[in-house]
Amino acid sequence: MSSKSRSRTIKVDALARVEGEGGLTVRLRGGKVADVKLRIYEPPRFFEAFLRGRDFREVPDITARICGICPVAYQMSSTHAMEAACGVKVEGSLRALRRLLYCGEWIESHALHVYMLHAPDFLGYESAIHMAADHAEAVQQGLELKRIGNELMTLLGGREVHPINVRVGGFYRVPTRRELEPMVKRLERALDLSLETVRFVAGFDFPDFERDYEFVALRHPDEYPFNEGRVVSSRGLDIPVSEYEDHFIEEHVPHSTALHSVRKGHGAYYVGPMARYSLNFDALPEVAQAAAREAGLGPVCRNPFKSIVVRAVELVFACHEALRIIGSYEPPERPAEAVAPRAGTGHGASEAPRGLLYHRYRIDGSGTVEAAKIVAPTSQNQKTVENDLWHLVPSHLDLPKDELTWRCEQAVRNYDPCISCSAHFLKLEVVEE
Amino acid sequence: MAPRRPKLAVFKFASCDGCQLTLLNCEDELLAIAGEVEIANFLEASRAVVKGPYDLALVEGSITTPEDAERIHKVRRMSRTLVTIGACATAGGIQGLRNFKDVHEFVSSVYATPEYISTLEASTPIAQHVRVDFELRGCPISRAQLLEVLGAFLRGRRPNIPTYSLCFECKRQGTVCVMVAHGTPCLGPVTQAGCGALCPSYHRGCYGCFGPMESPNTASLGARWEAMGAARPDLVRAFRTYNAAAIPFRAASEAYEQQEP
Numbered sequence: 003m004s005s006k007s008r009s010r011t012i013k014v015d016a017l018a019r020v021e022g023e024g025g026l027t028v029r030l031r032g033g034k035v036a037d038v039k040l041r042i043y044e045p046p047r048f049f050e051a052f053l054r055g056r057d058f059r060e061v062p063d064i065t066a067r068i069c070g071i072c073p074v075a076y077q078m079s080s081t082h083a084m085e086a087a088c089g090v091k092v093e094g095s096l097r098a099l100r101r102l103l104y105c106g107e108w109i110e111s112h113a114l115h116v117y118m119l120h121a122p123d124f125l126g127y128e129s130a131i132h133m134a135a136d137h138a139e140a141v142q143q144g145l146e147l148k149r150i151g152n153e154l155m156t157l158l159g160g161r162e163v164h165p166i167n168v169r170v171g172g173f174y175r176v177p178t179r180r181e182l183e184p185m186v187k188r189l190e191r192a193l194d195l196s197l198e199t200v201r202f203v204a205g206f207d208f209p210d211f212e213r214d215y216e217f218v219a220l221r222h223p224d225e226y227p228f229n230e231g232r233v234v235s236s237r238g239l240d241i242p243v244s245e246y247e248d249h250f251i252e253e254h255v256p257h258s259t260a261l262h263s264v265r266k267g268h269g270a271y272y273v274g275p276m277a278r279y280s281l282n283f284d285a286l287p288e289v290a291q292a293a294a295r296e297a298g299l300g301p302v303c304r305n306p307f308k309s310i311v312v313r314a315v316e317l318v319f320a321c322h323e324a325l326r327i328i329g330s331y332e333p334p335e336r337p338a339e340a341v342a343p344r345a346g347t348g349h350g351a352s353e354a355p356r357g358l359l360y361h362r363y364r365i366d367g368s369g370t371v372e373a374a375k376i377v378a379p380t381s382q383n384q385k386t387v388e389n390d391l392w393h394l395v396p397s398h399l400d401l402p403k404d405e406l407t408w409r410c411e412q413a414v415r416n417y418d419p420c421i422s423c424s425a426h427f428l429k430l431e432v433v434e435e
Numbered sequence: 436m437a438p439r440r441p442k443l444a445v446f447k448f449a450s451c452d453g454c455q456l457t458l459l460n461c462e463d464e465l466l467a468i469a470g471e472v473e474i475a476n477f478l479e480a481s482r483a484v485v486k487g488p489y490d491l492a493l494v495e496g497s498i499t500t501p502e503d504a505e506r507i508h509k510v511r512r513m514s515r516t517l518v519t520i521g522a523c524a525t526a527g528g529i530q531g532l533r534n535f536k537d538v539h540e541f542v543s544s545v546y547a548t549p550e551y552i553s554t555l556e557a558s559t560p561i562a563q564h565v566r567v568d569f570e571l572r573g574c575p576i577s578r579a580q581l582l583e584v585l586g587a588f589l590r591g592r593r594p595n596i597p598t599y600s601l602c603f604e605c606k607r608q609g610t611v612c613v614m615v616a617h618g619t620p621c622l623g624p625v626t627q628a629g630c631g632a633l634c635p636s637y638h639r640g641c642y643g644c645f646g647p648m649e650s651p652n653t654a655s656l657g658a659r660w661e662a663m664g665a666a667r668p669d670l671v672r673a674f675r676t677y678n679a680a681a682i683p684f685r686a687a688s689e690a691y692e693q694q695e696p
Binding site for chain 2: 149
């Protein structure tokens with residue numbers, strides 16, 4: 003029997019090494035892909051609903067609880083949205099400290115994904131713990147890098163999961179120069195480890211697979227983006243954050259599990275490290291650009307399997323940026339700008355480790371939240387993940403089912419999907435099979 | 436023959452993943468832990484799943500769907516010792532805010548096709564569904580306390596986790612009381628210790644991540660807050676966050692809600 007006449011189903015009941023709970027079904031008929039479904043069964047938690055009635059100052063702490071892996075992203079997008087609503091702009095050292103905190107989260111999150119969640123796919127291990135038996139040095143290196151990211155978050159935020167020091171307007175307490183000083187040695191070590199990481203992952207085998215994505219990310223005139231910039235795309239979009247909802251919608255697809263984010267009139271798009279990198283290569287410091295070149299990356303990368311290399315390059319950037327910020331740090335006069343509530347709507351977008359994270363809030367004159375909208379990176383990438391599988395599977399039909407299944411899982415993990423984040427706005431399908 | 440390593444499993448219900456991430460955040464201890472226990476089922480870290488029964492199950496998250504209300508019984512049946520980790524599993528979590536509102540209204544305000552959403556009226560702690568051997572508090576849990584629980588389990592003793600208030604930690608660290616010195620409202624006097632009194636050391640009031648201490652006097656603290664200028668709705672919100680379904684906090688928030696003018 004030829005493989006072309008068979009009907010097969012590749013089903014992963016519970017995806018491993020992702021944040022949150024999701025599954026994958028790929029149906030094949032007559033040698034062709036008949037259906038791809040990335041199922042989300044993470045229970046919805048209704049953040050947008052219960053944020054109504056809360057005080058605007060509580061929102062950064064509450065939205066942090068959407069995701070234990072990228073709480074700073076939620077704190078940053080929400081504080082910027084609230085400040086925009088209240089007409090306050092946070093500048094100078096406070097702005098720099100926010101970038102520094104975000105560096106810590108990128109280092110922690112990227113090191114976690116590169117070493118613990120994704121590298122085992124390339125080297126053929128079930129987990130980083132299994133991988134440690136043969137690659138102890140690499141795993142130790144990843145854990146050390148992750149630890150340094152967590153140390154930076156803990157210093158600035160109090161703890162690495164759900165930091166307590168972020169507030170609308172700035173921080174509760176800002177560090178002294180002396181408190182930051184010990185991080186310099188640690189970050190120099192992290193920079194070395196990051197460069198080593200780029201070399202380590204550049205040596206992996208990558209499937210020959212590229213797609214012509216529409217990349218979407220923030221772009222800022224002076225810097226690689228964290229908290230500020232315009233929303234731009236590789237197909238010419240260039241808008242302020244406040245116009246995001248004019249251009250992107252969450253579309254309901256019949257019989258699908260999720261609201262799929264699409265760019266109006268254009269379709270699926272790609273957010274995350276590969277989009278940021280490809281749209282902002284010129285804003286990377288020389289050390290990161292050189293590391294990318296050495297790893298064989300051009301200024302644009304369209305192979306999603308190589309996102310692990312891009313993440314490693316962003317590790318180099320984050321360590322370099324953190325050192326730069328600490329090197330020129332002058333403590334601000336006060337830990338936070340005063341932010342008085344006023345009735346209005348505010349928009350905020352920042353670059354979470356997994357990509358663009360958009361928030362919008364409407365508050366009344368007393369600062370009570372009247373409406374909230376949150377669009378997480380994984381929600382925006384979901385349609386693109388499914389499209390990747392539509393394109394990837396046909397050229398791998400000769401693989402035994404186990405290997406094909408693993409390859410599909412790996413393709414999903416290319417996106418470092420955070421299902422805990424996305425379940426607050428994704429449709430829930432109860433699959434009974 | 437070497438003794439069999441105990442089998443560890445991690446299960447997730449409605450949550451943010453932060454508490455199980457705390458296990459991965461034990462960077463210095465992770466490989467040592469993996470040497471002492473068999474990590475048999477930990478999907479966030481590994482695609483290899485070893486069948487139960489398990490000697491120790493760590494359960495993260497609260498029960499919010501009919502399917503999960505079934506699944507937790509299966510988890511209980513295949514686990515010798517079941518420890519809940521974090522505020523969601525122990526007190527319903529932030530998603531427990533639905534318990535005070537009409538969840539159907541929540542569904543239709545967030546989702547365009549409400550009939551696709553399968554959800555329960557309330558977000559409930561694991562202990563309301565099955566027997567729990569130990570509840571570890573925190574939003575998120577403390578890494579040191581998690582290691583204490585794992586160590587206690589491996590040695591067959593009760594974990595040594597204090598149930599006194601956050602104030603003890605401030606005093607021990609020499610952190611100046613933010614309420615006395617600066618008039619900053621603080622939940623520390625009624626909140627269980629465990630985080631290391633982080634917020635006061637960053638000049639802010641505690642906001643209750645570790646839930647109620649043993650025998651908290653919420654009325655006395657509420658009166659003190661009011662004397663400092665807090666209004667009743669402020670008190671309702673303060674008691675109604677990450678541990679909103681914990682009985683003493685729920686009672687306090689409901690009492691202040693009824694007293695609202």
